Every structure is written in structure tokens, then in C-alpha cells.
Amino acid sequence: MHRYIAWRLLIAIPTLLGVTLLIFSMVRLLPGDPVDFIVAHSSHAVALDRDLIRRQLGLDLPGPVQYFHYLSRVLRGDLGRAIMFNQSVSELIRRELPYTVRLAALAISFVVLLGFSFGILAALKPNSWYDSAIMATAVVGVSMPDFWIGMLFILAFCIKLRWFPLLGPESLRILILPALVLALRSTAIIARMLRSSLLEVMGEDYIRTARSKGLRERIVIAKHALKNALLPVLTLLGLQLGGLLGGTVIVENVFARHGIGYLAVNAILQRDYPLTQGIVLVMAVVFVGINLFIDVVYSYVDPRIRYG
Amino acid sequence: MRFGLRSFETSGKQRGLWTDAFRRYRRNKGAMLGMVLLLLIVFAAIMAPWITKYSPFKQRIRDALSPPSASHIFGTDHLGRDLFARIIYGARTSLKVGSIATGIACCIGIPLGLVSGYYSGWLDTIMMRLVDILLAFPGMLLALAIMAILGPSLSNAMFAAGVYIIPDYVRVARASTLAVREMDYVASARAIGCPSWYTIQRHIFPNVLLPLIVLASLNLASTILFVAGLSFLGMGAQPPTAEWGIMLKDGRLYLRQAWWPAVFPGLALLISLLAINMVGEGLRNALDPRGLARGR
Numbered sequence: 270m271h272r273y274i275a276w277r278l279l280i281a282i283p284t285l286l287g288v289t290l291l292i293f294s295m296v297r298l299l300p301g302d303p304v305d306f307i308v309a310h311s312s313h314a315v316a317l318d319r320d321l322i323r324r325q326l327g328l329d330l331p332g333p334v335q336y337f338h339y340l341s342r343v344l345r346g347d348l349g350r351a352i353m354f355n356q357s358v359s360e361l362i363r364r365e366l367p368y369t370v371r372l373a374a375l376a377i378s379f380v381v382l383l384g385f386s387f388g389i390l391a392a393l394k395p396n397s398w399y400d401s402a403i404m405a406t407a408v409v410g411v412s413m414p415d416f417w418i419g420m421l422f423i424l425a426f427c428i429k430l431r432w433f434p435l436l437g438p439e440s441l442r443i444l445i446l447p448a449l450v451l452a453l454r455s456t457a458i459i460a461r462m463l464r465s466s467l468l469e470v471m472g473e474d475y476i477r478t479a480r481s482k483g484l485r486e487r488i489v490i491a492k493h494a495l496k497n498a499l500l501p502v503l504t505l506l507g508l509q510l511g512g513l514l515g516g517t518v519i520v521e522n523v524f525a526r527h528g529i530g531y532l533a534v535n536a537i538l539q540r541d542y543p544l545t546q547g548i549v550l551v552m553a554v555v556f557v558g559i560n561l562f563i564d565v566v567y568s569y570v571d572p573r574i575r576y577g
Numbered sequence: 578m579r580f581g582l583r584s585f586e587t588s589g590k591q592r593g594l595w596t597d598a599f600r601r602y603r604r605n606k607g608a609m610l611g612m613v614l615l616l617l618i619v620f621a622a623i624m625a626p627w628i629t630k631y632s633p634f635k636q637r638i639r640d641a642l643s644p645p646s647a648s649h650i651f652g653t654d655h656l657g658r659d660l661f662a663r664i665i666y667g668a669r670t671s672l673k674v675g676s677i678a679t680g681i682a683c684c685i686g687i688p689l690g691l692v693s694g695y696y697s698g699w700l701d702t703i704m705m706r707l708v709d710i711l712l713a714f715p716g717m718l719l720a721l722a723i724m725a726i727l728g729p730s731l732s733n734a735m736f737a738a739g740v741y742i743i744p745d746y747v748r749v750a751r752a753s754t755l756a757v758r759e760m761d762y763v764a765s766a767r768a769i770g771c772p773s774w775y776t777i778q779r780h781i782f783p784n785v786l787l788p789l790i791v792l793a794s795l796n797l798a799s800t801i802l803f804v805a806g807l808s809f810l811g812m813g814a815q816p817p818t819a820e821w822g823i824m825l826k827d828g829r830l831y832l833r834q835a836w837w838p839a840v841f842p843g844l845a846l847l848i849s850l851l852a853i854n855m856v857g858e859g860l861r862n863a864l865d866p867r868g869l870a871r872g873r
Contacts (some may be wrong), residue, residue, distance in 0.1 A: 287710035291722070298726050408607075412850035416800055416809045416822075417843030420829055424836055515717030519806055523829070534810050537725045545725045552718050 277564050280402070281557055288553045293339050295549075296542050297332075304328065307352070307540055318352075325349050325543060331413060353539050358547035361532065366551075368439070369517050369528040372451060375444050376513055379452035380459055387456070388463025388502075389490070393467060403460065409455030419450040419523035436525070447524045452517050455509040462505050466498040473497075500571055507563035511556055520550035601863040608859020614852035622668040629675060631659035633666040633819040642835045652837040654827060660838060664845045666819035671801045671849060674735050676818075678800035679793050682746050683691030687789060690750025691777050701751075716741045716768075720803065724812045731804070731820070734813035738800040749792055753785035760784075791865045794857035798850045805846055821846045864873045 304323045323329055325448050330338065341351070348358035371435065391403040426446060427435040469503055479493045480486075518530030525531075529548060536544040602608055605665030621628060631649075637657035645652040651660035693704040711719070720737040727733040758761060759783065766776045807813035816823065821842040828838035 271727055283706065284710055287706075291710070295722060295726055408854075409847075410849065412798065412802075412847060412854050414805060414846050414850070415845060416806060417825060417846060419830065420839045420843065424832055424839060428833055479873065511715045515715040518717050518721070522810055534812070537721055538729065538811055540725075540728075542725070542809070545721070549718055549722050549725075552715065556715050557717070 273568055276559055276566055281561055283555065288557070289340060289343065289550065292546050292550050292553075293336050294326075294544060304570065307542060319498050322352070340505045340536060343550065348550070349543040351544035352537070352541045353536065353544060353545075361544065362529065362551055365527055365529050368526060369521070369530060371439070372445060372447055372517055372520065372526070372528060373513055375448035376455075376516075377452035377510070379448055380455045380509065380513075383452070384456040384459030385463060389467065389495070391460065391464045391470070392467035393490070395464075400464075403526060404464070407457040407461050410453055411461075411487040413453060413457075415450055415454065416519050416523050418445070418453060419520060422446050422450060425525070439527075447520050447526060450523070451513060451520045454516075455506075458509060459502060459506060463498065463502050466501050467494055470494045470498045502505060503563075503567060505568060507560065507567070510559050510563070514552060514556060514559075598863040600714045602859050605859045605862060607855045608862070610850045611855025611859060614848065615777070615856055618849055618852060619672065621665050622672050625662075625665045625669060629659065629662040629665055631662035632823055633658065633663040634817050635659075642831060642838070644835070645837055651841045652835070654824070654838045655831050660824075660841055663819045663824060664821070667821045667824065667842065667845065668822040668849070670731075670814065670818060671805065671846070674731070674738075674804045675801040675853075678735045678738040678804065679742070679796045681736065682742040682796065683789070683793060685739075686743040686746025687691050687750045687782075690747040691754050691781060691785070693747065694751035694754025694766045695773065695781065697755075704747065704751075708747050711740075711744050716803070719817065720807060721812075724807065729812040729813040729815065731818060734807040735800075737807070738803040742796050742800065745792060745796070746789065749788050750785055753788055754781055757781050758785045764802075787864045789858065791861045794860050795854065798853040798857065800860055801853070802846070802850055 287460075304319050307322055308319060328335070346359055348362070350356065351358050351361055354361065361507055387403050387407075394400055419438060423435060423446070428434045434443055437443055467490075476489060476493055477490045484493075518533060520526070520531040521528040529552065531569040533545065533548045533552075536548060589666060637653070640649075640653050640657040641655055643649060643653045643657075648661050649661065651664065654660055689704060693701045719741050720734070722732060723737040723740060727736070763776060763780050766780050771779070774802055793873070804813050804823030805820070805825075808820050809826045811826065814820035814823045825846075826840040827841065828835075828840075828842065
């Protein structure tokens, strides 16, 4: 077990190195002199800052040395200074990250809660009217543009019905709509997957055995079917987490919420490269970490993997 | 099914792969509905100037934000442009964007996957590591990084969407190639001295095509949505392009005054995505019953 975890940690290292190299190259891929480019395109950088920007990006040194410097700075947690606010990038990210984490956490709870309930409900009586209704909604849900449904929610629940506030201090009430929007597509995907996975398992011999023992249907489903149907759903849930992370960018902008995604879009539109690099790095590390975590959890749930 | 495109060579009475697939597709009601919707959208995109008399760019500030009426069936936007015209022309943009982005991914990803699967060895290992790195970025983040380098524009957004889905094609093409490579006909081709590139394009490529077609049809929808999302964030299409994402971005700013600029472009986007996804699912059932092509 520990060997498997150690191995997974080890192969994450080259991936992370590749990620840092890619992010490091970002500024160097700009056409012409990056400093000219940044000064010309940013409404915040002044011509006077040129040397400062050059030094901050480490552009005054040879390439490999630059990369080495960059890497050692990053490892010490120093992501440079943002041009926009003339503030430390790590400070800015630390300030915005909790908003995104809260949003994502609530969204994941919605995905698990709603996706599982609807998936099980639909599988209980295949081809019943509620199964058809749930699956039809799921088909639409998968195709639903998240930024559009977000706008419709604002229009209906914030402007017309006034059930939820659109702006205001962070609270559960203000989090619900954005989290629902963020959760929508993953919920639809999970519900569909759980339904088909459950239906497949329900045809197995051990389910017939359980039923013929006289067990109540509720126990057959909860104890025998669900456990086995859950494996493929768990993999999918892991894949959805990454999508959810990307989705926060859209949702935070639709709802004009604080957060990493909102910061990222502004950084890019303002051509604030140190800030953009920092955000992309942090999000990529979080993403790799989530995948690692899921792999490890998965190896606990499914012992076959460890010996594969 | 196992023998791939046999029907191309033996055009006899035998029922071939494509006839079979077409029969399976036709039995699927959702897929047929999707196909009809998609054809309607394509038709509208091509015939745009004949369908509406309005230009998607002509501004009439006097008519700004006028609600749906007989003369403007979907109303007008904040600059007094006819929303119906902009939505119809927007279909052109979206279809173009989706096909080009998917095309980019196919042209780069498929050859890489074929070569990687055919030769295996160190080339394959390196390729798979690169794919892993690309996959280490959540899609939206990769797109943001690309947009940060290239700057916001529709063609850059298209490119970003294309790059994002390249790994899918590499992996699907590679996995199918690994299976096909072991077939007798590939061994025969090698035995009679066919060069590698010839074997790949003549004997392997046609036999790995089916899951790739399915993948591409599903990706058409995801790339359209992706680029519309980037446009919504201000990083894709720039004004005054008629594009659904940017129309929604504008609509959002006037949400308190008018609902129609926020509702209709999104509805058009949703219907297009639904249609394409239904066609894609239908193709998957008809062409790829083993489910090799798993989209993201």
C-alpha cells in the first residue's frame, strides 16, 4: 500500500516539472521583447517599471539559469509581484483562494448528493416516468452552457423573485446559486453513470441470491448493489473534480464573485504575466494533487489496482 | 465489425459496415431528432442572408433593447441590432469554430497517436508523458495559459480549444492502433515489404477511424461550448462579431433592463449543443459499440 502511494508521488514529480517548464516558457513565447509587450499592453505597467519587470521575470539571465532561479523561487513559495496591484502574487492568491475553495466544496457536495439520489432513484424503476424525466433532464444538463444557466438563475431568482441576494457578504445564501450552476453538468453525468452502473449490477447473480434469501429490496440495493456499482462512478467523480476547478473560472465571472477564476481572467485581460503564471501554477498543482488523492483513495476501495 | 472497412472493397450484396451502422443509427429516435435539428442549424447558417433581412451589425440606437415584436421577433440588443439576425449569423461562427478546433486536434492528435501506437518503444513513452503533462492542466486553465500568451481573439480561442482536446485523439488513436497492429493483415503487409508509413495510412488508419469519428462528433459540441465560454469571459470573439458567447456577455450587462438578449442566444447555443450531442451519441451506438471513444 505504502509502496503504491510512494510510487504515485514519485511519478507526479516529472509531471510537475513539465508544468513548471511550460509556465516558465509562457512569457518567453511572447512575440518580440516580453517587457516591451507587457508595458505596451498593460494599463497598469508604466514605462518606468521596465527594468523592474525585466528583473522580476528574470529575463536578464541565460535561459537554463532563469529556469533554475524560477524553480527555486517557486519552491520557496515566492511567485513574484503582480503588476496590477503591485502586490505579492502569493498574497493575492492566498486572499482569493478561500472563495474558490468554498464554492467548489459546496458544488461537490451538491454533485454527490443530487447525482447519487437521482441516479439511484432512476435505477430503482427503469423506464418509469420519473426515470425518463430524470434521464431527459440529465441529457439537457450535460449540454447546458454553465454561463447561460447562471444568467437565467440570476434573472429568475435574484432579479424577478428576489429569493437570493446577488451581491453581499459571503454567506451560504449567496453561495447556493453559483454552487448549483457549477455542480449542474457533473451532477447530470454522475446520475447517468450511476444509473447505468446500478442497472448492470442488478442483473448479477449475487443480487438474485440476495433477493432469494428474502432480503428487503432496500437492503439489496444499499448493501449489495450500490457498493459494486460505485467503482466506475468514483473514477468519473475524480475526473469531474478537474472540470469543476475549471468551471469556477466561468461561474465566478457570471456571478461576479471573488475567487481565483475571477482573478485569473482579469490578470489575462490586463496582461499581468507574473500573476497569470502564479495562478496557473497553483491551479495545476492543486489539480495534480486532487488526481493523486483520488488514485490513492481508489486503490483503497479497489484492491485490484495495487497489484495491477 | 471486426474487419473494419471491408465493405469498401467488396461492394457486393453483402451488408457492409456502413449499411449496418446506418440501420442502427436510424432506429435511434434521439439521434434522428438531433440530426434533423443539426441539419436545420446548418441550413440556417448557410442561408443566413436569405432568412433575415436585417444585418447582424447594423446599429439603431433609437431601437436599443426593444422587446420581441413583429418586426424584431427576438427583440434587439443594447445597440439596437436585431437579435434574430445576430443569432442566425452566430450559428455560422459557432459551426466554423467547432469544426476548425476539432480539425486542428484531429490533424495533430491522430498522426501522433498512430505513430506512437505503431512504433511503441521510447517514442511512445515520451509521447505518453507529454500527454500526461497536457492532461495535468484542467482544460479551462490550459486555455487560459494559451490565451495569456497569444492574446484574446476568436482564432486564438479556437486554437486553445483544439490543443485542449489533442490528448483525447492521441490516446484513442494509440489505443486502437495497438490492437490493430497485431492483426494478420498488418503482419502480411509488413511481410510483403510495405513501408511503415504506407502500412499505417493504408491498413491501420482506416481500421482505427470509427472511434475517432465518434470522438470528433462529440468534441464538436464541447469545443463550441468551450469557445463560447471564452468569448463570454472576453477572451474569444471580439465585438462586433456575431457570436453567441459574446452576445451573452453583453446580455448579462443589461440583465436588469431586458431578458431577451440574455435568453435567446443561450437557447440557440443549448439547442445546437443538444443536437450535436444527440448525433454524437447516436454515432457512438452505431459505430463504436465497444465504447473506445470516451469524450471528456
